[in-house]
Amino acid sequence: MEIQRDDNGKKGQFSAWVDGEEAGLMTYTWAGDHKFIIDHTEVKPDFSGKGIGKQLVMAAVAFARENNLKILPLCPYAKQVFERTPDIQDVRYR
Template sequence: MEIQRDDNGKKGQFSAIIDGEEAGVMTYTWAGNDKFIIDHTEVNPDFSGKGVGKQLVMAGVAFARDNNLHIMPLCTYAKSVFDRVPAIRDVLF
């Protein structure tokens, strides 16, 4: 699985690509210079059950850690990952 990030300075997204096909996407909106809000996570039904959504959230966490950023998970799926994985809560705001 390859994770790609696209960003226009106001909004962005992480896309999961498997065998050249978009398996899922997680969108976010910037909230200042050092925070972003995860607002939506969606997995292509053909890739359901393969951990795509969690990998997208984890890519967001890695991006936040690498760039000294914080995340607000408004998306219910992303929030559920933060609830289940205490080790990633260091990037919450």
């Protein structure tokens, strides 16, 4: 699986690709220079149950850590990942 990030300066997305097919995507919106909001995560039905959604969230966490950013997870799925994963709280905006 490959994860790509696209960003236009206001909004962006992380997309997951498996064998050339888009398997899922997670969108975000910038909220200032040092914070972004994860607002939507979806995985295509054919790829459900394979951990792709969590890998998208973890890609956002890695991006936030590399760039000294914070994440506000408003998407219910991303919020659940943050609530269940204690070791990513360093990038959660409170």
